[in-house]
Amino acid sequence: MEQMALHVLAILNQPSADAPPHTPGAAPFAFADAAEPHLSVMDLGVTRGDGIFESISVGHGHAQALEHHLRRFASSAAKLDLPAPDLDAWREAILAAIVELEPGAESWVKTVLTRGVEGDGRPTGWVYAAHTSDFSQARTTGVRVVTLDRGYRHDVEQTSPWLLAGAKTLSYAVNRSVLREAHRRDADDVIFVSSDGFVLEGPTSSVVFRRGDRLLTPGTGLGILDGTTQANVFRYAESLGFTTGFELVTPDQLRSADAAWLVSSVRLAAPVRALDGAPFPVDAALTAGINEYLLALTD
Template sequence: MAHHVLAILNQPSAEAAPHDADAAPFAFVDPSTPQLSVLDLGATRGDGIFETISVGSGRAQALEHHLRRFAGSAEKLELPAPDLDVWRAAILAAIAELQPGAESWVKTVLTRGVEGDGRPTGWVYATHTSDFTRVRTEGIRVVTLDRGYRHDVESTSPWLLAGAKTLSYAINRAVLREAKRRDADDVVFVSSDGFVLEGPTSTVIYRVGDRVLTPGTGLGILDGTTQANVFRYAESLGLSTGFELATPDQLRGADAAWLVSSVRLAAPVRQLDGQPVAVDAEFTAGLNEYLLGLRD
């Protein structure tokens, strides 16, 4: 069994021709050898989508939610619709092929393929997760940064692809470098009209009294897979959950806040824009234990 697994899909979408009419739906290849054409639009234009799925003790977490979001991103980019049955099979096969470990992750990537070819490119990559124990327990320092869009950009300017999980991640990487320059670990995006949105790779969660909240829907932010499970956990403790618009000041005034994502899971915010934020260690520990033990 391997520590890194790569499966190349022969026909990522039933709407397009296969790469090899006689080949299996997917095949495992050596991840250390070249597989992608330099003419692929995923490489030359960032024209594609992806999902990253947490795997705990060999079980994919929120798999169906990730697949729905994958298909939704493809629709926003007008990519050929992914054949979800093939993708699901490739994901599960990659997990089975991977050396057993407590925590792993799987990335699915769909690109428009080589320009003019008409056949999309798709692959599934699986590997083990880094150790996030420290950030899950000690927390992270976060700064707010202006995203440059109004909070209603998803409805006013759908061509900007807000809310799609695309390969165009240059901005997401740039803001993390900016965070480092400001002596912080991560970022919360704020809309140009002053509302909290999301992190570059995470969803914002915060608690006010007995309510666990996240920014409202329709804000051009991702439909959080981990956020949905955070709400389930909170509700199991008798807390109420909901979607609400929030300003940075409201986030600073919350009883606790987290950035949650599929691989890092729940990282408590211990500092926001240089100001200390209370860390709810008990809730955080219980939440991460719950997320690690999830089955889809």
């Protein structure tokens, strides 16, 4: 394929070492034209949303938090009883796709693993790389956020693991629906709240908030994703002398925070400037420092 492409697609021949390859003896992956069709209409990722994905930020040619993303990819596969992804093959395809992509300050890579065509026994896997949209306004001006009931208790991961809370699945209909609801409420984004009243995460982000010299996030075991960007934000905060930790909070307790952010791999740190229609304080200096740090990461 042509070098320095604006869109790069790499299709894995054997996404899992636990399943047969699509073409015996072929290379681990092959580049393909992203504008052409490649996926069977019988693929369970299409017909059932039966699969997982990761979105990885790329800054100045470096995949950020790659190993953390790969670990989470494997964890999601285990939750869905998918064949375990061959992380060496995925890593190779990700890094090769980044090399093929036309250089730019910010890009992203999406990895997708589906169960494949029903009855075939071979999962489908691909890596897609492209440049990001412009998120400068969200990173500086901030986002207006509403809280919405997720409909699950905060301990759903323990009580009902079959609901796949905490797995990054392709079943994103709800995640898109809540954003449409946010727009109907004159807001930009959402923070999910558990049915028993605790702050969880955004539909595509982790929640981080500041209370004095502490940076906090709701915690683990709540049926929310293990935040890759949140972990890097904590590392940056610790380098400034902040203490970091996990704290289970209600929306009212969140409203009393000194600042809050929705953080994610591609948009990075977007400060919350309004919560449920009420103005929310923005720490512009800390926000700028966080985003500069995230953009400069080389691993």
